[in-house]
Amino acid sequence: MKKIEAIIKPFKLDDVKEALNAMGIKGMTLSEVKGYGRQKGHKEIYRGAEYVVDFIPKVKLELIVEAEQVEAVVECIRQAALTGKIGDGKIFVLPVEDVIRVRTGEKGKDAI
Amino acid sequence: MKKIEAIIKPFKLDDVKEALNAMGIKGMTLSEVKGYGRQKGHKEIYRGAEYVVDFIPKVKLELIVEAEQVEAVVECIRQAALTGKIGDGKIFVLPVEDVIRVRTGEKGKDAI
Amino acid sequence: MKKIEAIIKPFKLDDVKEALNAMGIKGMTLSEVKGYGRQKGHKEIYRGAEYVVDFIPKVKLELIVEAEQVEAVVECIRQAALTGKIGDGKIFVLPVEDVIRVRTGEKGKDAI
Amino acid sequence: MNNTGDTAFILASAGLVLLMTPGLALFYGGMVRSKNVLGTFMQSLIMISVISIEWVLLGYTMSFGPDIQGLIGDLSWLGLHAVGSAPSQTYATTIPQNAFMIYQCMFAIITPALITGAFAERVRFAPFVIFALLWSILVYNPVCHWIWGSGGWLAARGVLDFAGGLVVHLTSGAAALAAVLVIGPRRGFGKQSFMPHNLPMTVIGTGLLWFGWFGFNGGSALAANGIAATAFVSTHLAGMAGMAVWSLVEWLHRGKPTTLGAASGAVAGLATVTPAAGFVGPMSAIAIGIIAGLLCYTAVSLKSRIGLDDSLDVVGIHGVGGVIGTICLGVFACKDINPAGADGLLFGNPVFFGGQIFGVIVVGAYAFVVSWLLLKIINAVMGLRVSAEDEVTGLDLSEHSETAYS
Amino acid sequence: MNNTGDTAFILASAGLVLLMTPGLALFYGGMVRSKNVLGTFMQSLIMISVISIEWVLLGYTMSFGPDIQGLIGDLSWLGLHAVGSAPSQTYATTIPQNAFMIYQCMFAIITPALITGAFAERVRFAPFVIFALLWSILVYNPVCHWIWGSGGWLAARGVLDFAGGLVVHLTSGAAALAAVLVIGPRRGFGKQSFMPHNLPMTVIGTGLLWFGWFGFNGGSALAANGIAATAFVSTHLAGMAGMAVWSLVEWLHRGKPTTLGAASGAVAGLATVTPAAGFVGPMSAIAIGIIAGLLCYTAVSLKSRIGLDDSLDVVGIHGVGGVIGTICLGVFACKDINPAGADGLLFGNPVFFGGQIFGVIVVGAYAFVVSWLLLKIINAVMGLRVSAEDEVTGLDLSEHSETAYS
Amino acid sequence: MNNTGDTAFILASAGLVLLMTPGLALFYGGMVRSKNVLGTFMQSLIMISVISIEWVLLGYTMSFGPDIQGLIGDLSWLGLHAVGSAPSQTYATTIPQNAFMIYQCMFAIITPALITGAFAERVRFAPFVIFALLWSILVYNPVCHWIWGSGGWLAARGVLDFAGGLVVHLTSGAAALAAVLVIGPRRGFGKQSFMPHNLPMTVIGTGLLWFGWFGFNGGSALAANGIAATAFVSTHLAGMAGMAVWSLVEWLHRGKPTTLGAASGAVAGLATVTPAAGFVGPMSAIAIGIIAGLLCYTAVSLKSRIGLDDSLDVVGIHGVGGVIGTICLGVFACKDINPAGADGLLFGNPVFFGGQIFGVIVVGAYAFVVSWLLLKIINAVMGLRVSAEDEVTGLDLSEHSETAYS
Numbered sequence A, B, C: 001m002k003k004i005e006a007i008i009k010p011f012k013l014d015d016v017k018e019a020l021n022a023m024g025i026k027g028m029t030l031s032e033v034k035g036y037g038r039q040k041g042h043k044e045i046y047r048g049a050e051y052v053v054d055f056i057p058k059v060k061l062e063l064i065v066e067a068e069q070v071e072a073v074v075e076c077i078r079q080a081a082l083t084g085k086i087g088d089g090k091i092f093v094l095p096v097e098d099v100i101r102v103r104t105g106e107k108g109k110d111a112i
Numbered sequence D, E, F: 001m002n003n004t005g006d007t008a009f010i011l012a013s014a015g016l017v018l019l020m021t022p023g024l025a026l027f028y029g030g031m032v033r034s035k036n037v038l039g040t041f042m043q044s045l046i047m048i049s050v051i052s053i054e055w056v057l058l059g060y061t062m063s064f065g066p067d068i069q070g071l072i073g074d075l076s077w078l079g080l081h082a083v084g085s086a087p088s089q090t091y092a093t094t095i096p097q098n099a100f101m102i103y104q105c106m107f108a109i110i111t112p113a114l115i116t117g118a119f120a121e122r123v124r125f126a127p128f129v130i131f132a133l134l135w136s137i138l139v140y141n142p143v144c145h146w147i148w149g150s151g152g153w154l155a156a157r158g159v160l161d162f163a164g165g166l167v168v169h170l171t172s173g174a175a176a177l178a179a180v181l182v183i184g185p186r187r188g189f190g191k192q193s194f195m196p197h198n199l200p201m202t203v204i205g206t207g208l209l210w211f212g213w214f215g216f217n218g219g220s221a222l223a224a225n226g227i228a229a230t231a232f233v234s235t236h237l238a239g240m241a242g243m244a245v246w247s248l249v250e251w252l253h254r255g256k257p258t259t260l261g262a263a264s265g266a267v268a269g270l271a272t273v274t275p276a277a278g279f280v281g282p283m284s285a286i287a288i289g290i291i292a293g294l295l296c297y298t299a300v301s302l303k304s305r306i307g308l309d310d311s312l313d314v315v316g317i318h319g320v321g322g323v324i325g326t327i328c329l330g331v332f333a334c335k336d337i338n339p340a341g342a343d344g345l346l347f348g349n350p351v352f353f354g355g356q357i358f359g360v361i362v363v364g365a366y367a368f369v370v371s372w373l374l375l376k377i378i379n380a381v382m383g384l385r386v387s388a389e390d391e392v393t394g395l396d397l398s399e400h401s402e403t404a405y406s
C-alpha cells in the first residue's frame, strides 16, 4: 500500500473528488494548508501600504491506496487538478507499512 | 522508528490522549482535517433547500514511536477511538528514517 | 528524495522560511497544528476557574528535498527554529517514492 | 415651530436607519463565502458616500423639491439651497427641515444597497458604483417623488406607502430581478453549493436591521405621536410573525427550523409591513407577517427551480415583500387606526385596493425596465462581472486587495 | 394627552430593549462551543416570535388588564382589545397605550431567553419553545401583575421593583435553577473543560446589552423626566462598578483580570441595579454594583464546587443579582431621590426592607416551584434533552441542520 | 424646567456615546493579530469602569464645577454633591443635571480609550490603567474645563469646539504621539507585516462608531433643536465624504479601494468634523470631510516612512483630525448657521481663525508634554511594556489568561 499526498488549488477540490469517485476511490482525508513555491503570492493593501503575502491557500489530500492503483490515482488527480498555471501543485507518493481500520481492527488492504 | 497517523472522531480525542498518556506516550501532534469515506455526510438546510456536506470533521494524530512500540500504540489508539460506528477512522503506519529534536539536536530514539 | 516534516514554534516561521530561501529551498507546504509534549500548556481562566490547555499551537512544515540535501536542510531548519527552550519542536525525515508536478507531469527531482 | 420631542424622535430614527446599512452589510456578508465578505460589505458601505453626496446635491430636490407635473421635484433646492434648520411648510412641519432631509437620505442610501444581494460574489466594484449612482437618480428619486413628494402623481391617485414598500422594497426588488437576468449566475451555480461562511454575522445583521426598522417605520410618522407608536407596533408584530411562520414552514417542509430561516422570515415580515405600518392595526400587522412568511418562503424555494441565481434572495424577499405589503395595505388599511390613511378592501373600499395594485404595477414595471436598460448599457460599456479567475479568487483580494480573516 | 418627548423616549427605549435579545444571543453564543452557537442563538431569537404573539393575545391583559383580587389581570384586553394609541388612564398616562404595551412586550421576550443560558448546549428546540410559552403564561404574567399591574398584591404590600429585579431577573434565575436540577449537566461536565468558542462575540453582546439596559431601566420611568435620568445614571454606575469589582477580584484570586470576567461583572452590576435604578442615588448605585460584583463572583465560583452545570451562570448572575438588587433597594431606597419610591433601611425604614425580603421569598419560591413542575412534566411528556449522539454532534447540526462557520 | 424632548434626546445621546466605546474596541480589535484582540478590547472596556468612577467622584467637578481662575473647576461638586435631577443653571438648562453629567462622562471614557490604538499589542494592563486614570485627571479634565467649563480661559478667548476636536481628539492624538515615542515599536516592526486578523470586526466597529457619533455630535447641542439637526447633518456628511475621499485616494495611489480604507476615511471625517459640527453648513461639512480624507491618508502614509509604530494610527487620524477640524472651524464657521457660534475666515473673521490656531497649539502642547511626562514616570516606576516572550505569546494569554477563539 502507498500513501498519496496531493497539494492542489482549493477550487479544484470538487473536480478531484468527483474524478476519484468516478474511478472508485471512496476514501480520503483532506486538510487546509498554505503553500510556498514558484507561484507568486498576492498583494495586500493596509492603510495605503502594500504587502505581499507569499503563503498561498492550498488543499492537501491524503489517500491510502493499493500499490497497483498508485499510477492510475496519481494520473486521475493530476488531470482533475490541472489548470496549466503555476501553482497547480504537487503529488507525493510515500510507502505505507500498515493500515488499520479502527471500527473493525481489519488490517492492510481490507482496511482501506 | 515509525510514524503513526491516526484519523479519529474529534470527540474521541480526549480519550485517546489519556489512553496514550497512560501507556507513557508523552508526545504527539494533531491537526483538524476533513474526512471522506463510507460514513455518510450530514444534511444542511439553506433557505428551504437541502444540501449534503460529505466532508466530515476528523482529528488527525501524528506520533513518532519506536518500532517495537507500534503494535501497542496502534491497539491503544484503536481501543480508545472505538465507537463501533462507521467513521471511527483509520490508523496508518509509515516508516521514518530519522528524527531530530530542534532544541538539542539529539537524533533517533533520544529525540522522541 | 525525502520528505522533511518540521514542527516548530509559530513565531519562528519567518526566520525558518528566510533561512531556507537563503539556501535555495523555494518550495514548502505548511499547516497549523497543535502539539503535545514536554512543553507545559498554558493556564486559562474561565469565570474564576482555572483550566490548563495542554495542546500548544505549532506550525508544521513539509518539504520534499533531494536525498543529498536532507542533512543541510535539517540543520538549517534546526538553527533557524532554535530558541533553546522546551517546545522548540521536532524534525522528521521520511522516505518518498515519487513526486509529480501537477502542472507539467514532471516526475522525481524535476518535479520538486 | 420645532417640537423637541418630534425632533429628538426623527434624529434618533435617522441614526437608526443609517445603522441599517452596516446591518445589511453584515446580514449579506455572513451569507457569502469568506473570500467575498469584504467585497459584499463594500457594496453596501460605499452607498453611504455615493448616495449621500448625490442626495444633498441633487436627490433631495428631485424627490421633495417643488413639484413639476407630479413627475419630479424641480431644482430649487439644489445643493440644499434654502434647506436649513427651520421646519418645512410642506413636510414634517414640527422638526427642522434638515432633520427631515437627512432622515430621507438614509432611505436613499439603503435602497440600492439592498439590490447588491442579488448579484453577490461576482460584480466589479467600479461599474456597480456607477450603476447605483445612476439608478438612484433615475429610479429612486422619481418614484420617491411620485409617492412621497407633495404633488406626486401616484400620491394624487391615492396610492399609499407608509415607509417604503414601493419606494424602497419594490424598486430594489425589481432592480434585483433585472440584475439577475443581465448578470447571470455565479460560476458553478447549480453544481457547487454556496453555503454561508458566517451565520452568526448574519444574525448580528438581522438584529441591527430589526432595531433600525423601528426608526425606518416608526420614524415615518415624522412625529413622536400615536401613529409612530402604531407603526412601531406593526413593525415588531409583522417581523415576529414572519420569523415564526418561515421557521415553522421550513420545519414542516425540511424537518428542521433554521437560524437563517428565522432571520429571513423576520426580514420578510419587516419588509412586507413597511408600506402598511402606520395604517393598520396590530392584528392586521400579524396577518401581514404571516402572509409574508408564507409567500416569501415559497418564492425563495421556487427560485432555485427556475435556476435564477438571485444569490441572497432580494427578489424573493424584498421584491415579493414590497408587492404583497403594498397590496395587503389595500386590504387591511383602516381609517380608525389612522384617519390620514384610507380604508382597505376589508373595510369595504375596493377603489383604494385597486389603486394599490396600480401602484405596484407602475412602480414595478418602471423600476424593472430602467434598471434593466441601465445594467445593459453599463455592462456593454465597461463590463459588470469580474473575470473568471477573479471570481475564483474572490472579490476581497481581486477587487480590494484584502483578506477578511487571518 | 400624548407628550412627544415621553413618546419618543419610550419608543426608543422599546427598541433598545428589543435589541437586548440579539445582544443576549451573542453574549451567550460566544460562550458555547462552536457546534452549539446557532442553537444557542435560536433559543433567544425565537422568543421574539413566541412571546410577542403570546403577549399581544394574552400576556398583556393578564399582566396589566383590570385587576382580579390582586392576583391577575382579567381578559378585557384580550388580543389588544381597546388598546390603541390613546394613552391609558392607569399606566404611562402621557404616551400612547400601544407604546406602553410594546415596551412591556420586550421585557416579556427577554426574560425566558435569559433562562436558556442555564441549560445551554443540551436541550431540544421543540420542548424548549413549549416550556418558554407556558412559563411566560404561568410565571411571568402573574408575577408581572403582582408587582407592576395596578392592584397587584405585592405592589399593594409596598414591594418595589423599578425595572425587573423580581419580575425579570429573579423569575428567570429561579427557573434556571430548576432547569439545572431537572435537566442535569452536559456530557463530560467536570471531565472536559468547555471553553468559550468566541469571546469577541460575547463582548459584542455585552456592549449591546449595556446599551439596551439604558432603555430597560431608563425607560422604566415611563417618561423622559428626572427619574429616567436618575435610573440611567444608576444603571451605568452599577454596571461599571460590577465590571471593576469582578475584574479586580479575579485579578487577586486568579492572578489575571479577564475579558469575560469584565463582561460578567458588568452584566451582574446591570442586573442587580435593575430593581433599584430609579429609586437610589448615584453613590448607592455604585455600592450596589460593588456588592453585585463581589457576590455574583462568589456565587459563580461556588457553583463549580457543588457540581451544578448552570452552564452560562444564569443563577449566579441573574438569580443572585435579582435577589441582592431587590434587597439592596430595601437598604438604599431614598424618597429624596424619588418621592414616588420609599425610604430604605439606611434611611430608617425597616418595614420597607422587610417587604422587599418578603417579595424575594414569594417570587423566588413561586417561580422555582412552577418552573420545576413545568420542566418535569414536559420532560416526562416529550423529553427535554437531545440524544447523546446529537449532543456530541452539537445543536447546530442536530436541531437546525446548519453550520455556523464554514 | 426639564423639557421632555431635550431630556429624551440627551439620554439617548448618552447611550449612543457609551456604545462608541465597545464600538472602538471592535474597530481596534479587528486590526490587531488574533492573539491580542482581547487585550485590545480590555484596554477600551476597562475605561468604562476606571473613568466613570473618576468622573463621578472628581472629574465632573474638576471639569464643570464652579470656575477657579478659568483654569479648573473647584471641588464643590465632589462625588456629585448637589448634582441631582434638577436642571443646572449653567449647563443644558432644560434637562436634568445628572443627565448632563452622565452624557459628559461618556466623553471622558472614550478619550483615553482612543489612545490605546497607538501602543496596541505591547503594553501591560496594570500600568495602562494607572496611566489612563492619571491622564484623565491631569489632561482631560483641565482641557475640558478650559473649553467647555463655564469660565474656562480658552472659551473666554473665543476658542470654539463643538463636540471635542480639541477636548477629545487632539488630547488623545497628542498623547498617542507621546506614547509612540516613549513605548517604541512592536517586536518585528518593519520586518514582519502585522495584518488585521478580522476586518469584519473592524467594520462592525465602524458602524457602531458612526451610529454613536450622531449622539456624540448631535447631542452636543444639549437640546433637540435646529442646532442638533445641523450637527447631525454635518457629522453624516463629513463622515461620508471622508470615506469617499480615502477610498478614492487609495484607489488612485495603490490601485484598489479597500474596506479598511473606507472605514478609516469615515472615522477621519467623523473625527475631523467634531469640533465644527454645530457651527457649519452642510457644504462646509462636506469640504471638511474631503480635507480630512486627504490629510489623514497622507499622514498615515508618511508615518510608515519615519518609522513610528503608531500601530492603529491614532496620531494620523485623531491627532491630525482634531487639528485640522479645529482649524477648519476657524475657516468655515458661520453665524447664520449658529448665532451662538462665530464667523470664520471665509466669512471675514481672521481673529476667530487665529484663536482656533492658538487653541490647537495650547491644547496640543499641553496634552503632549503632560502625557509624555506621565508615560516616562510610569515606565520608570513599573515598566509599560510586556516582556519579549509575552509579546510573542500575545496579550490575551499573557495579560488575561484567555484565548479569543477556540
Ligand SMILES: Nc1ncnc2c1ncn2[C@@H]1O[C@H](COP(=O)(O)OP(=O)(O)O)[C@@H](O)[C@H]1O
Residues within 6 Å of the ligand: A007, A034, A035, A036, A037, A038, A039, A056, A058, A085, A086, A087, A088, A089, A090, C026, C027, C028, C029, C030, C062, C063, C064, C065, C101, C102, C103, C112
Ligand atoms: N519542495 C516542496 N515540498 C513540499 N511542497 C511543495 C514543494 N514545492 C512546492 N510545494 C507545494 O506545491 C505548491 C505548488 O508549487 P509551485 O512551485 O507554486 O507551483 P508548481 O507546482 O506549478 O511549480 C506550493 O504552493 C507548495 O504547497
Ligand SMILES: Nc1ncnc2c1ncn2[C@@H]1O[C@H](COP(=O)(O)OP(=O)(O)O)[C@@H](O)[C@H]1O
Residues within 6 Å of the ligand: A026, A027, A028, A029, A030, A062, A063, A064, A065, A101, A102, A103, A112, B007, B034, B035, B036, B037, B038, B039, B056, B058, B085, B086, B087, B088, B089, B090
Ligand atoms: N483510503 C483512505 N485514505 C485516507 N484516509 C481515509 C481513507 N479511507 C478513509 N479515510 C479516512 O478515515 C475516515 C473514516 O473512514 P470511513 O470509511 O468513513 O469509516 P470506517 O473507517 O469506519 O470504514 C474518513 O473520514 C477519512 O478521513
Ligand SMILES: Nc1ncnc2c1ncn2[C@@H]1O[C@H](COP(=O)(O)OP(=O)(O)O)[C@@H](O)[C@H]1O
Residues within 6 Å of the ligand: B026, B027, B028, B029, B030, B062, B063, B064, B065, B101, B102, B103, B112, C007, C034, C035, C036, C037, C038, C039, C056, C058, C085, C086, C087, C088, C089, C090
Ligand atoms: N513523539 C512525537 N510524535 C509527534 N510529534 C511530537 C512527538 N513529540 C513531540 N512532538 C511535537 O513536538 C513538539 C515539541 O515537543 P516537546 O516535547 O514539547 O519539546 P521538545 O521537542 O523541545 O522536547 C510538540 O508540541 C509536538 O507537536
